[in-house]
Amino acid sequence: MKLTGLGHDKTATMVLVALAAVTFIIPFCNLALPADSPMHFSAYTVSLLGKYLTFALLGLSLDLVWGYCGILALGHGAFFALGGYAMGMYLMRQIGTRGVYGDPLLPDFMVFLNWKELPWYWLGFDHFWFALLMVVLVPGALAFVFGWLAFRSRVTGVYLSIITQALTYALLLAFFRNEMGFGGNNGLTDFKELLGFNIQSEALRAVLLMMSGITLMTAFLVCRWLVNTKLGRVVTAIRDQESRVRFLGYRVEMFKLWIFVFAAMLAGVAGALYVPQVGIINPSEFSPLNSLEIVIWVAMGGRGTLYGAIIGAVLVNYSKTVLTGLMPEIWLFSLGAVFVIVTVLLPDGIVGLLKRRLQEQHS
Numbered sequence: 001m002k003l004t005g006l007g008h009d010k011t012a013t014m015v016l017v018a019l020a021a022v023t024f025i026i027p028f029c030n031l032a033l034p035a036d037s038p039m040h041f042s043a044y045t046v047s048l049l050g051k052y053l054t055f056a057l058l059g060l061s062l063d064l065v066w067g068y069c070g071i072l073a074l075g076h077g078a079f080f081a082l083g084g085y086a087m088g089m090y091l092m093r094q095i096g097t098r099g100v101y102g103d104p105l106l107p108d109f110m111v112f113l114n115w116k117e118l119p120w121y122w123l124g125f126d127h128f129w130f131a132l133l134m135v136v137l138v139p140g141a142l143a144f145v146f147g148w149l150a151f152r153s154r155v156t157g158v159y160l161s162i163i164t165q166a167l168t169y170a171l172l173l174a175f176f177r178n179e180m181g182f183g184g185n186n187g188l189t190d191f192k193e194l195l196g197f198n199i200q201s202e203a204l205r206a207v208l209l210m211m212s213g214i215t216l217m218t219a220f221l222v223c224r225w226l227v228n229t230k231l232g233r234v235v236t237a238i239r240d241q242e243s244r245v246r247f248l249g250y251r252v253e254m255f256k257l258w259i260f261v262f263a264a265m266l267a268g269v270a271g272a273l274y275v276p277q278v279g280i281i282n283p284s285e286f287s288p289l290n291s292l293e294i295v296i297w298v299a300m301g302g303r304g305t306l307y308g309a310i311i312g313a314v315l316v317n318y319s320k321t322v323l324t325g326l327m328p329e330i331w332l333f334s335l336g337a338v339f340v341i342v343t344v345l346l347p348d349g350i351v352g353l354l355k356r357r358l359q360e361q362h363s
Helices: 010-032 043-066 077-093 108-112 128-152 157-176 202-227 230-247 252-278 288-301 307-326 328-345 349-362
Strands: none
Touching (some): 010 349, 043 077, 077 157, 157 288, 202 230, 288 349
């Protein structure tokens, strides 16, 4: 796989090196060094960094459709949540008789609600391989159906953005209902193990951090290769001049559909990596506000660069962690201010600002 231009992009190389350091050095320092060592990282830090990496993967998937194809999906968080629910269902099936009610088959919330048997759509989730398939197939299938109907009808611009937001809001309302069989407003939680390992153990959390980092780096390289292929160049042309590309004979809707489905699958993988690290998945993940936050990550980092989405996701979520700990009531105002500042003063994001500064220095 030829990574066109990677060697000439110092920022992309630096981001990959930083990701590799976080992926391998942090878990090693957590597991191998004693707690009183200045180089030791706590289990909390490992979990927090793992969560940031899953958000970075989610931002990367949105940048692929927004930054390169011009599709501003304001409901992209729905695919993240669906992937998370698929993994959560597997983790719930692993609890078995260790639940509060001790039922070997039904999760606790189903016993509480007097369900008599496991719903058909829960069957198969006792197998890890099946859960992994659903992590990509369910978000991919939803993206395919939605994209086929929307792109075939030539819905674009703000209308498409509003429809994607309506989609995630509809899923939010549906998953809140107890009769849907997904835990209602409490969601899925109280997980015990993953592949036979205690989900609270430091070793597993370190492995999850490594898996998140490896997945993110792989996804970045694949996306980087993809946007430099003929398909990627056509998609970028659709972003800039859709009518002209259509006039040249390309089936625009098929290119948009392909990239939309692929990005949805990436978001589903991010959700699956997120759930075992935070220990819960509930309908709030479908909130339209969450999807708007993803847009802010990408805009702040710099859309159309891939690594800008990674930088933006990590910086915004780190700021969220700090501010919600110190002054939780001002976080949403701060987020809104960041969006306004980026829109007015930094249309190309942090990456664009750095590139301009470097060009000024060389000139």
